[in-house]
Each structure stands twice: as C-alpha cells, then as structure tokens.
Amino acid sequence: MTDISAPLTGMRFSKGHGTGNDFVLVADPDGDRNLSPEQIAALCDRRRGLGGDGLIRAVRSRHVPEGIELLESNPTAEWFMDYNNGDGSRSEMCGNGVRVFVHFLISEGLVALGAGEELTIGTRAGVKVVSRTDTGYRVDMGPWDFIYPEAREKGMDSLVDAVGLPVERPALSITMGNPHTVVALADLEALAGTKLTEAPIVTPVPPFGTNVEFAVPAQPLVTDDVGHISMRVHERGVGETLSCGTGACAAAAATRFWAGSDAPDVWAVTVPGGVVGVRFFPGPDGREHVELSGPAVIVADGVLA
Template sequence: MAELRFTKGHGTGNDFVLVADPHGELDLKPSDVARLCDRRFGIGADGLLRAVPTSAEPLAPQGTAAAWFMDYRNADGSTAEMCGNGIRVFTAFLIEEGLVELPAGERLPIATRGGVMTVQRSGTGYVVDLGRWTLGPDDVAVRIAGVDVVRPGLSIDVPNPHVVVALADDEELTGADLSGAPVLDPAPPTGANVELVRPEDPLVDDDGVARIRMRVHERGSGETLSCGTGAVAAALATRHWAGRGAPDEWRVTVPGGVLGVRMFPAEDGEHVALSGPAELVYTGVVDV
C-alpha cells in the first residue's frame, strides 16, 4: 500500500481531491478514485483532479502550449471532458505547489479532455476561457422527481454535455428532488449534466447584468453545490430563450455561491468565460 499526498479544494462548494503526478507514474483506477471521493470512507469530494505534465500523459492533446494536463475524474471514477470549477481550483493548486507562475495579466493554458483552456487571475479568483460552445437539440424531455410534469430541456456542450431546464417558480426549484438523476428522453449516449434554472425577477438588473438561480445534477457525482460548466450552460440557455437583446454578462447563483459568465466574440466564433473563486482547504496523506 502506497501513500498519496493530496490537497482538498473547492470552487463555490464544488469540491475536489487534487494530486500531483509530475512524472506520469500514478495509476489511479476508477475504484481508487471512487474510494478517495467517498464522503464516508474516503476524503470526500465531487471529483478528483490529477495534475500531470502534458508530455507525460498519452491521452493529453500534444503539440500545444499547455505544459499541464488536468485529468478530471467524477466521484464514481468515470472521466469527464472538463470541469469549470475544477480548472480554477487546479490552477490554484499548480501555483501553490510551485509548478507554475501566473502573474496578473498573464494567461495560463491548461490541457483537458475537452481541449486547451486558458486561465487568468480575476478579482474573485480566476476566469477561464472555455472556448466555443455548441447548441444542441431543444426537444429533450426531462422527468424530474418532485416536479409534477415533464419539462422540455435544451442541450448545450461547453464542452461537457448539459441539458438545461427552465422551471416555473421558486417552489419548483427548491422542491425538485435531485437525489437521483433526472430521466432524459432521448437519453444522450454519454449522459449529461442537468441544470434546473429559475430566472430572477427582473432578469436584468440596473447594471445590465442578467441573474439566474440554478441547481444541478452532475453525471457521475449526483447533486453538487455548484457546477462551473453547468452555470455557463444555464446562462447560455436562458439567453437563448430570452431572445434578441439579452445581455452577455450573467451572474449565476448556485447553492455554494455565485459565478460569473460572460459571452464574447473571438476569431473562431463566440466564446464564453467563467469566473469565480478557488479555495485550497488542506493538505494530507492517504493510503492507496
């Protein structure tokens, strides 16, 4: 049995176990990840982030400027394309471990299964450019425990797959039971995170920023206090429903805090950025 040094961190309550693998030698099986993330018998987390040099990870995209690859695993040990809260915490971890430097105004590229993302410091922590997003079908039927009728969902990839559902009122948002996964029809082949959204009243405040509230069920993790790419998908979906004239600046309130979302033009199309805090809580050693 080997010892594993780890750090526990979170972004708006979305929490992670972080481990450094500077030589690409750490072989964590799905069962290992599930045990480490178990809240009763392990450290407890929504997922695990392994920091490995891009050059030492065969699955990482090669030929990029990103020196580090973020290997993200869900709490059940399965893999995901990206993690919006996780990549901010991952950046804070790399800095704390002395693996990178990120001066104010500089950009740090990080490789993920969903592509290379760039991270900068911000007033609330970090902001990450998630790149282009993709609008999918709007005819997904979503059955949610605790919600009386089936609701239509809108599919959005950023790059994780999401299905966003607008609810009628605050009672539906708080009363929805996300202890189990909502049932999607048709079911996405690789599953999807499901976001339940309730726009604030008014949607757009005097400062021109739109505001929504959100809860989320993440594939492989269950209901979490926050989901970064889910907040982005929720803002994109609500802007889509609001139509022409809807703002590009959003504040998304999740059970664990508040995240910022901004849509902006780029050479290859519209990009979307996510901003929010990243906290490192403690460091320890565990047997694996």
C-alpha cells in the same frame, strides 16, 4: 479508507473547491500514478474516504495521450487536468475544477501566475486559457453549441422528469465540451422542491449521458445590463453538487437563447455554493466563446495513511 486505497498509502493530496464544487487533488508531474476508477471512487467517498465531487490529477501533458495530441498545436499547454467524477468515471473537464486545478498548481509551486497573467492548460475538452484575477480566476471555456442542431429552431429538444416535478418539463441540450440539459422552472419554490437525490430522466438522453441543470430566471431577468439566474444541478457520475461551472455556462447560454436577441452577454449565476460569473464574447476562432469566473480555494493538504 477502504481496502482498495491501501496501495496509495503515503500519497500526498490536497482538498479544494470552487463555490462548493469540491475535489481531491493529486500532483503527479511525471505521470507515475495510474489511479484506477475504484481507487478514485474510494478517495472521493464522503464517509469512508476524503470526500469530493471528483478527483483531479495534475500531470504534464507529455505524459498523457490526449495531452500529447494537444501539444502538437498548443505547445504552451504544459499541464494537463486529468479529471474523473466522484464515481471514478472519466469526464471531459469541469469548469470549477479548472480554476481549482490552476490554484493547486500555484500552491504546489509548479507554476507562477500573477494577477492578470494567463496560463494555458490541457483538458479532454481541449485547451483552456485561465487568467488570474484579484478575486479568483476566469477561464475561456471555449465555444458553446447545441447538442441537437434542430434545437436552434425549436428552442427545446428533450423532456426531463425529476422527483418533485409534477410533470415532465421541456429542456434544451447544450455542449460546453461536456453535455448539459437545461430545464427552466418558474420560481425558486419549484427549484427548491425538485429532488436531485435521484438522477433526472432525460428523453432522449445525449449519447454520453448528460448533466441536468434546473434554472430559474430572476425577476427582472436583467439588472444593470447583467442577467441573473439561480440554478441547481445533477452531475452525471456524482449526483447533486453545490456548483457546476460548465453547468452554469450552459444554463446561462440556454436562458440567453430563450430570452432573445436583446439578452445581455454578462450573467451572474447563483448556485447553492455561491455565485459565478458568465460572459459571452467573440472567440479567436470566429465562434462565440464563454468565459467563467469565480473563486478557487485550497482547504487542506495531507498524506494518505
């Protein structure tokens, strides 16, 4: 560990992932730990720390200002997912991280959740309802929308330049409570040839930055009423990750929009770390919601030396 993590000696942690999107997880029910961005970045460092795309702190909502606000209208949201990117920067939420967060709560004995049961949790992107399944978890990610309303008519709203692409590509910006910019590529060869070690340049970039997804539609796009796409992602504050749950939802939403009114509501999104499911359905608020489904795994528990 680096020197900046020395004050954390003795802190218990877990390591988990959802389709390869990996996290350091810390249980802090009473909100006693105030981890600095520098400490989080040190813990997530893959060479000198534990390694992770981000850090998730499990804290009761009443100990977090954003959680207190959510409890006013959602009193069952006892637990808050305090999420930071691997560089220490704060993020609204993480789709794969939500599943791993709930799995962590269960493994720590902080909640009990059987197959088919639901748990409401708080995030900086609002409350999320998580259901346990026989193979993992599914999450009502809430409504999706266009970051730029005019994109509904134009179909595109920005240009993306990335190493490995011969020219800038048109893109569509989607919000899932956090920002995404989706680029369609023609084939898997172009997807593999795009270099994501450097952050893609998005013009114009959304106000709080953006995650950038590169998506390739399958041929045929739809099989047995399920749409299929392959995706890679560069996450703001992290770099390329093996998976991104909100990014998979955004990529499916963009591809479905481009495909037109006959496009299906159910999608399988292949990412380097596996496959996640995405489903569009009418939400209780009258808006179209997105459900994300996939596995969650805890791979290790330990204590900082």
